Amino acid sequence: MTSETQQTESVTTGTETEPEGLRNLIEGARVVLWDFDGPVCRLFAGHSAERVARDLVDWLEGQGLRGLLDESERESLDPHVVLRAVDRRHPGSDLVAELEERLTQEELRAAGSARPTPYADPLVRTWTAVGARLAVTTNNSPRVVREYLTSRGLLPCFAPHIYGRTQELRYLKPHPHCIHRALNAMGAAPPTALMIGDTPSDFQAARAAGVPFLGYARNERKNKLLREAGAGFVVDSLEPVLQCVREAGQA
Structure with a gap:
């Protein structure tokens, strides 16, 4: 440091x-x-934001929802880009709520090494x-x-x-x-x-x-x-x- x-x-x-x-x-x-x-x-000093973004993309693809993101969104290194993209297409949905909670849990883990x-x-x-x-x-x-x-x-x-x-x-x-x-x-x-x-x-x-x-x-x-x-x-x-x-x- x-x-x-x-x-x-x-x-x-x-x-x-x-x-x-x-x-x-x-x-x-x-x-x-x-x-x-x-x-x-x-x-995210000790808990990569880039990895979090990739994990969110992988989870969406695991749900059969790869088509929700365009190529630039899938390649994004920012988890908020992924979250916003899904919300634009399904605002207020249970899917968005699940994705937001997953991001929150990752942020909570990151807080320990911030x-x-x-x-x-x-x-x-x-x-x-x-x-x-x-x-x-x-x-x-x-x-x-x-x-x-x-x-x-x-x-x-x-x-x-x-x-x-x-x-x-x-x-x-x-x-x-x-x-x-x-x-x-x-x-x-x-x-x-x-x-x-x-x-x-x-x-x-x-x-x-x-x-x-x-x-x-x-x-x-x-x-x-x-x-x-x-x-x-x-x-x-x-x-x-x-x-x-x-x-x-x-x-």
Whole structure:
């Protein structure tokens, strides 16, 4: 595992200077909405998401349902692509419910070997300590999120505001449904919130909801994808975010 001190600490922004832009995002955030797999942890660090996707495809084929997926969907390395594809063709069906539960069980197994994102734990605790309210808005199962946060002693920082995948799969991000649920439950206006995510779908959901966005990219590929999607602020380490939160709390 890469140590926290080895993490790059740069911030990519649009037109503002780097420190000023990050400070403005953080100081304006009364509510912080976290994507889960990426900003909080690497859920599949020890339990391959690619293998999970293949297992879902194999299970469908074992049920005689190979024709439900086209070739690109069968070759996908993302289990959510498989799940969405089946839901588009049989929305709300028992088949979709079974497939979603299979994915949830795989995510639960993955949670045991999930790797905390460097600086995420102290950032969560510090943001809570200075008075921000936190929520999780994710395409993962809320059961998985609760299990992981409990194992890290972080659940009180978020509970009860955990908004994850339901069987209404059309509401997965980039649909802003989970963000709207969080804002409504917390009584927060979009401009007073901040979404932290690591995928274009996170950015698109935040933009649709009118919520400022901070991208987290642990590698160049993710950085490029976020920037191409239109994200104006991207960090490749949460350390500068933690520093800004600490400074804001001392001001």
